[in-house]
Amino acid sequence: MRQYFARKLAIYLVTFFVAVTIDWMIPRFMPGDPVQGMVSRMSLEPEAANRMMGFFLGAFGLDKPIWEQYLNFWVALAHGDLGISVWQFPTPVLNIILSAVPYTLALLIPAILLSWVAGNQFGAWVARRKRLDNTVLPVGYILTATPYMWLGILIAWGLGSVLRVLPLSGAFNYSMSPTLTWEFFLSVYTHWLMPFLSLFLVMFGGWAIGMRNMIIYELESDYAHWLEALGAPQSLVRRYAFRNAVLPQVTGLALSLGVVVAGALVTEVVFSYPGLGYLVLQAIQNEDYFLLQGIFLFVIIGVLVANFLIDIAYVVVDPRTRVGMQGRA
Amino acid sequence: MSITTQRPAPAPGDHGEAALPAPATAPDGATGPGVAPMRPRREVLYFALRDKRILFGAAVVLFFLILSIVGPVLDPTDPTAFDGPTGAPPSAEFWFGTTTFGEDVFAQFVNGLQATFLVGLLGGGLAALVGISIGFVAGYRGGIVDEFLSMITNIVLVIPTLVVLVVIAAFLSARGVVVEAAFVGLTSWPWAARAIRSQTFSLRAREFVDLANMSGLPTWKVIFREIAPNMGSYLFMTFILLFGGAVLIAATLDFIGLGPTEGISLGLMMNNAVLWSALQLGMWWWFIPPGLGITAIVGALYVMNVGLDEIFNPKLREM
Numbered sequence: 001m002r003q004y005f006a007r008k009l010a011i012y013l014v015t016f017f018v019a020v021t022i023d024w025m026i027p028r029f030m031p032g033d034p035v036q037g038m039v040s041r042m043s044l045e046p047e048a049a050n051r052m053m054g055f056f057l058g059a060f061g062l063d064k065p066i067w068e069q070y071l072n073f074w075v076a077l078a079h080g081d082l083g084i085s086v087w088q089f090p091t092p093v094l095n096i097i098l099s100a101v102p103y104t105l106a107l108l109i110p111a112i113l114l115s116w117v118a119g120n121q122f123g124a125w126v127a128r129r130k131r132l133d134n135t136v137l138p139v140g141y142i143l144t145a146t147p148y149m150w151l152g153i154l155i156a157w158g159l160g161s162v163l164r165v166l167p168l169s170g171a172f173n174y175s176m177s178p179t180l181t182w183e184f185f186l187s188v189y190t191h192w193l194m195p196f197l198s199l200f201l202v203m204f205g206g207w208a209i210g211m212r213n214m215i216i217y218e219l220e221s222d223y224a225h226w227l228e229a230l231g232a233p234q235s236l237v238r239r240y241a242f243r244n245a246v247l248p249q250v251t252g253l254a255l256s257l258g259v260v261v262a263g264a265l266v267t268e269v270v271f272s273y274p275g276l277g278y279l280v281l282q283a284i285q286n287e288d289y290f291l292l293q294g295i296f297l298f299v300i301i302g303v304l305v306a307n308f309l310i311d312i313a314y315v316v317v318d319p320r321t322r323v324g325m326q327g328r329a
Numbered sequence: 330m331s332i333t334t335q336r337p338a339p340a341p342g343d344h345g346e347a348a349l350p351a352p353a354t355a356p357d358g359a360t361g362p363g364v365a366p367m368r369p370r371r372e373v374l375y376f377a378l379r380d381k382r383i384l385f386g387a388a389v390v391l392f393f394l395i396l397s398i399v400g401p402v403l404d405p406t407d408p409t410a411f412d413g414p415t416g417a418p419p420s421a422e423f424w425f426g427t428t429t430f431g432e433d434v435f436a437q438f439v440n441g442l443q444a445t446f447l448v449g450l451l452g453g454g455l456a457a458l459v460g461i462s463i464g465f466v467a468g469y470r471g472g473i474v475d476e477f478l479s480m481i482t483n484i485v486l487v488i489p490t491l492v493v494l495v496v497i498a499a500f501l502s503a504r505g506v507v508v509e510a511a512f513v514g515l516t517s518w519p520w521a522a523r524a525i526r527s528q529t530f531s532l533r534a535r536e537f538v539d540l541a542n543m544s545g546l547p548t549w550k551v552i553f554r555e556i557a558p559n560m561g562s563y564l565f566m567t568f569i570l571l572f573g574g575a576v577l578i579a580a581t582l583d584f585i586g587l588g589p590t591e592g593i594s595l596g597l598m599m600n601n602a603v604l605w606s607a608l609q610l611g612m613w614w615w616f617i618p619p620g621l622g623i624t625a626i627v628g629a630l631y632v633m634n635v636g637l638d639e640i641f642n643p644k645l646r647e648m
Binding site: 011012014015018022023137138142144145146147148149150151153154157160168213255258259261262263265266269270280281284285287292293295296299300303304307 | 480483484486487488489490491492493495496499500520573577578580581584585586587596599602603608609611613616617619620621623624625626627628630631632635
């Protein structure tokens with residue numbers, strides 16, 4: 001087990017290193033100079049523009065040799081310094097991001113966990129029940145094939161625009177200021193409901209189908225047939241099948257994280273929900289590369305931590321990893 | 330786009346043998362009463378044409394493919410020209426209505442479909458190529474090569490690829506559909522590599538591979554002549570899933586305004602619709618078609634894949 005974790009940790013460290021390096025490299029080696037673009041948009045006199053360039057290059061530390069920039073980047077990172085935002089100059093990037101992270105987490109964590117649990121239960125229940133299987137399966141496939149933003153758009157249009165039962169955008173009523181009152185809480189909840197629902201539904205379809213397919217494989221395996229031959233009740237066979245089928249679903253959870261995060265980002269854009277996704281859009285529209293870098297870093301760290309948590313969960317549910325068989329890498 | 334795009338259908342343990350029909354010595358009943366024993370290819374076709382899911386999926390994909398080719402001919406309007414009435418609902422003249430700026434939604438839709446198929450084909454194809462190559466080499470060679478390739482795979486797997494794509498796309502000032510497809514393809518191969526690696530791993534230990542080795546065939550020939558044909562169906566299904574995944578990722582990228590800088594795509598249509606308050610104005614004809622197109626194509630591919638899985642793996646056929 002120690003070896004299992006050591007291996008995992010090593011991979012995560014290398015991944016972190018590679019990701020941070022990519023993150024650092026992109027604004028420096030891609031065509032197009034962000035600072036140049038920023039200054040030229042100010043439409044200054046040539047001389048003033050030159051001095052402005054010099055100022056910004058110094059402010060962002062871009063006037064030093066490449067290797068020094070790289071080292072400085074890591075040092076700054078270690079101090080939690082992600083640079084200064086161009087969009088909201090001179091607010092530090094870290095502050096902007098930290099104010100958006102809670103919204104994203106409030107959407108993502110419940111949506112991921114609830115859809116995983118509900119989808120697995122539902123998929124296991126549906127598998128090999130002919131009529132249900134034939135009606136529910138196509139719905140599941142349509143749900144997983146739906147782009148996150150489109151389902152968000154449909155829900156927003158249906159519930160928010162046509163029926164007018166839920167508010168269309170924002171995280172709470174614009175006329176309110178955050179207080180600890182019951183009304184404010186209700187406002188936050190109603191604004192949260194639609195983005196949550198659209199994330200939940202797309203993921204739910206995926207888990208249900210994955211589980212249904214897995215259960216069918218398990219029910220065809222030797223141990224299931226053997227149990228049946230012994231005269232075990234169907235419910236018992238299914239319970240064993242479920243326990244085996246849930247293992248790949250745990251791995252699948254880790255694999256799907258990147259896509260799910262992307263889905264949450266675009267869903268936030270649809271609902272103008274002030275999380276990281278909304279920030280990404282702002283950063284792109286205002287060409288704020290330092291903010292974009294910072295958000296990327298946060299997503300990386302979040303996904304790595306989540307992956308590690310899932311690895312721990314895997315050890316808990318799969319006894320083989322504990323006795324040194326390593327389980328699935 | 331959650332799980333199915335990330336992971337292929339659960340590895341059907343033993344494709345090589347499972348896909349083969351009953352041996353010639355078996356009575357006719359093996360493939361159904363009154364059916365003469367068939368060669369593998371004919372058997373696949375026989376079941377494929379009787380599987381409603383495959384027929385349905387293929388029909389839907391074909392319908393949109395034809396629409397994307399014939400559409401621009403039927404309606405040669407420039408999809409980005411502002412020359413229609415503004416914000417008009419669907420009518421005989423403008424089948425899908427117009428946008429707030431008087432662009433023809435139908436023209437945008439059919440041209441966007443073209444971009445979608447292009448991204449799927451190129452992006453999914455490239456991802457399949459990389460994933461299959463890495464999977465084959467890692468699974469067949471094993472040892473240090475495997476360790477190294479698996480590490481790369483795991484790293485790319487864990488890095489949230491869309492965020493990398495966003496950062497890359499944000500810095501490329503001019504982007505075409507092909508460039509977008511290339512980046513999507515280069516970041517979405519890891520799960521395929523992993524799945525194919527484990528399949529190759531199990532095939533490598535078979536006698537016929539040993540035999541090929543003993544006869545002195547070079548490694549690449551063993552891989553392409555002995556191993557690849559035995560998991561052909563698996564590779565094909567992997568490509569289908571990668572195709573769907575590439576379409577969805579590209580749509581997401583387009584939606585945040587990082588798609589192709591020229592022309593139109595389905596994701597860009599949705600982006601514009603949301604940006605210009607089509608939701609609040611109730612202009613459903615602007616945002617329903619693009620999402621519906623993507624969902625229908627990708628959904629049909631997934632449904633088709635389930636059908637194919639059962640054909641290639643008779644164990645799954647419901648009795």
